[in-house]
Structures are given as C-alpha cells and as structure tokens.
Amino acid sequence: MIYDITIIGAGPAGSTLARLLSNKYKVLLVDQRNLDEQSDFAKEKCCGGLLAPAAQKELAKQGIGIPGDILAGPQTFSVKSVDMDNGLVRFYQRHYINIEREKFDRWLVSLVPDSVERKFSCIYKSYEAMENGYTVTLEINKKKITVETRMMIGADGAVSRVRSQAFAGCSIPDKYISIQECYLSDKNLPYYISIFNKDVTNFYSWIIQKGNKILVGTAIPFKEDADARYRVLIGGLRESGYIQGDAVKKKGTLIMRSRKIHQLNICKGNIAMVGEAAGFISPSSAEGISYALESGKILSSAINDGIDGFAIRYKKGLIKLKLNLLTKNIKVMMMYNKLIRKLIMKSRILSINVKLERDGYE
Ligand SMILES: Cc1cc2nc3c(=O)[nH]c(=O)nc-3n(C[C@H](O)[C@H](O)[C@H](O)COP(=O)(O)OP(=O)(O)OC[C@H]3O[C@@H](n4cnc5c(N)ncnc54)[C@H](O)[C@@H]3O)c2cc1C
Incomplete structure (x- = not known):
C-alpha cells in the first residue's frame, strides 16, 4: 500500500x-x-x-477553542x-x-480524524527517492519498517x-x-519575566510560573x-531568591532562529517542510506555536487543491508569514540592541506601572 x-x-x-x-x-x-x-x-x-x-487568533480562525484542562495557573497579564x-x-x-504544552499537543492530536493513520512511538530514520515518491524508513520498538509515500512532510521541529x-x-x-529547568516554588508570580x-x-x-513550579x-x-x-543565569536567580533547591526537571533542545528569509527550508520535490522544521519561529520571542498552526493550515490548503503544483501554492500562501518574520527581525534589531533598548525602556513607552513588593532585580 x-x-x-x-x-x-x-x-x-503536523497535527x-x-x-x-x-x-x-x-x-x-x-x-x-x-x-x-x-x-x-x-x-x-x-x-x-x-x-x-497570534496563536489564539489562528485557533479562532481554524474554529477551535482550547479545553479548560489545558490551562495552567496563574493566568497573568504582564511581563516584567x-x-x-x-x-x-x-x-x-x-x-x-x-497552558500545559504536552496536554495542548495531545488535544490537537485528538482532533485529527480517524481517516488519518497514526504510527506513534515511531522514529523517522531516513528516506530514499523512488519513482513517483519516496520510501521512508521508520523504527518502531527498535525494528525498522519501510513505507511508501507520494509526498513526505517534515513537521519534526x-x-x-x-x-x-x-x-x-x-x-x-x-x-x-535552549535549556529549561523546572523548580518547585512557593512564590505566586503575578507576571512572566524576561531577562x-x-x-x-x-x-x-x-x-514562567506553572502552578507550584516555575520554569526557568x-x-x-x-x-x-x-x-x-x-550557570550564570541560575546563579543570579538563586541570589535574588527566585529559585531554591534543585531543579526537579531539566530539558534541552535547539531553537532555530531565522534571521534571514533564505534560511527557511520550504519544499524540495514532493517533500515539504512546515512549522519550526521549516524555520518558522519568532526571532524576537521564540514564539512558534502560531507559526506551526498557520503554516500547517496553509500547507493543507495547497495540498487539498492537488499534489501537482502544491509547492507553488504553498510558497505563495507563505508570503504573509515570511513578511511577518521580516517584521520580527526588525524588532530584533531594536530589542536586542543595548542602546536602543535602553532608550525605549527609559522613555517608558508602552510600559505600565505595577505596585509590587520587592522581589529582586530592582
Ligand atoms: C524552551 C522553549 C520554549 C518555547 N516556548 C514557547 C512558548 O511559550 N510559546 C510558543 O508559542 N512557542 C514556544 N516555543 C517554540 C515552540 O515550542 C515551537 O516553535 C513549536 O513547538 C513548533 O511546533 P512544530 O509542530 O513545528 O514542532 P514541534 O512542536 O517541535 O513538534 C515536532 C514533533 O516531531 C516529532 N519528531 C521529531 N523528530 C522526529 C523523528 N525523527 N521521528 C518521529 N517524530 C519526530 C516530535 O516528537 C514532535 O512531536 C518554545 C521553544 C523552546 C525550545
């Protein structure tokens, strides 16, 4: 088959x-x-x-709203x-x-119709081009299997x-x-913190606080x-009292920060890339869920009009998303320039006054 x-x-x-x-x-x-x-x-x-x-808007446009059990407390309305x-x-x-990210992903997967066959706990290994498509090698329980496909999509982050x-x-x-650790905390942070x-x-x-834990x-x-x-980051946070004790969880991964449009990888033959695997992630904030949702939608409509010629339609559909990345890169030039950031913060443009007890860093 x-x-x-x-x-x-x-x-x-992918979902x-x-x-x-x-x-x-x-x-x-x-x-x-x-x-x-x-x-x-x-x-x-x-x-x-x-x-x-942007992710909330995209979910709204796709006609779905997230169930309550995916939310994580506290819901806060400012960033420090x-x-x-x-x-x-x-x-x-x-x-x-x-939100609880793992629950969010599992909920999105639960919306995939039964007509889509799933292979989970299954690792993609490699592919080979064949006439009219690809032979894809996968691994399940350490055993290799191959499947044949006309198109392959890289939605693998x-x-x-x-x-x-x-x-x-x-x-x-x-x-x-990217390194992220999770610490138990008795604090109740009324904001997120960016450093x-x-x-x-x-x-x-x-x-970011998640219930009785904080993610650093x-x-x-x-x-x-x-x-x-x-260690420099963690040392400073310990000194200012944000974190105590040892991390209960630690994870590391890559973030691919697209600084130029030619760094995006979109299509090659009947292979198409989507989401962060294509390079879609905000270079200013590392926000990537909205890009994943939107590029997934754009690719689906390009393919739903037929596999032939999908690449042209997909690339055309992505123009707005690419422009968005360009805008974010202009923001990067201001946000990550020490002098410009100083001027913006000193000017208090768009900032709000918040009455708080001392919590370090001030
Ligand atoms: C530390 C950190 C914090 C972030 N925080 C936020 C945030 O708060 N908000 C936000 O919007 N974005 C955030 N992002 C970015 C966001 O997580 C990603 O941009 C988003 O998950 C991209 O979605 P995706 O579907 O393209 O890829 P992913 O979510 O990475 O999904 C890829 C999928 O492919 C699977 N996979 C990978 N390789 C294989 C393989 N060989 N075989 C089989 N399956 C495979 C993985 O298991 C995974 O399910 C953060 C990123 C990092 C690293």
Missing part, C-alpha cells in the same frame, strides 16, 4: 496539517512520542507553554522585563494564555531530521541551545559554552 502523504511529527504543525487535509488522501501521521498513551517526560516538547495572541545590561526594569501588558537530510548543505537558521543579560545570551531568558529557561548561541552561561 502506498500513502499519498506521510507527515513526520505530530506537534502543532494541524493532518486535521485539515482532505480525506481524499491516504495520510500517515508519525511521531516518536507515545501520543496515544500516558505522557513520557523524556520525549515531551521543551516549551514555555505561553499561547501568544529585566534589562541587566542597562540596569532597568519595566512592566508591559501582555495577553498570553498559560527544530531538530528536524527531514530537513537535515533533504536540505543538506542549504542555509539553515541560526542555532541556539536580558549579555553574559548569558544575545537572545533572552525567561521565568534561556536560549544560548550554539557556539557558546551553554552550561557555563546557564
């Missing part, structure tokens, strides 16, 4: 695509996670779990920006929704094996190592000594 479309990865991009593809196609959805059983922390996505307004390079602190109103094989030698986004500290990273670090994370340029820089 030959599949029309094999999707590698059932994160927000959105699988949900929206026409049932005229024989579709296979593959993921290394055990998405039909209880969650296994080792394979969970490393994520802050904040649903940005700590600029350690300039010694400034400001608060800004934000409209994120705080930042560490995409599909991208590294299909686009070997092509330009890719700037690589960052700018050039001794840690030229990107940013964050603190950062993204460090690939070539730097990530452990040493992470």
